[in-house]
Amino acid sequence: MNVTDDQLDEQVKFFAGPMTRRQILILMHDHKTHHLGQLIVYLRLKWNKTSKLCWLVNNCTKVLISI
Numbered sequence: 001m002n003v004t005d006d007q008l009d010e011q012v013k014f015f016a017g018p019m020t021r022r023q024i025l026i027l028m029h030d031h032k033t034h035h036l037g038q039l040i041v042y043l044r045l046k047w048n049k050t051s052k053l054c055w056l057v058n059n060c061t062k063v064l065i066s067i
Contacts (some may be wrong), residue, residue, distance in 0.1 A: 008022040033066070 008025070009020050011018050011020050012024070014024055016027075042045075
């Protein structure tokens with residue numbers, strides 16, 4: 001699906017108040033990044049760095065961040 005700049009700049013109702021669709025996408029991306037950071041910190045504290053689970057999460061995180 002292609003979205004035009006005009007569509008992204010259209011102001012819509014949002015629970016936090018009126019925002020453009022572009023602002024909402026940025027807000028949601030920031031929110032996802034915040035929770036990903038929380039998950040990384042939790043897992044690093046919970047498991048040691050040689051753990052297979054830690055290896056898996058670190059590698060998956062690299063893939064998620066590069067997307």
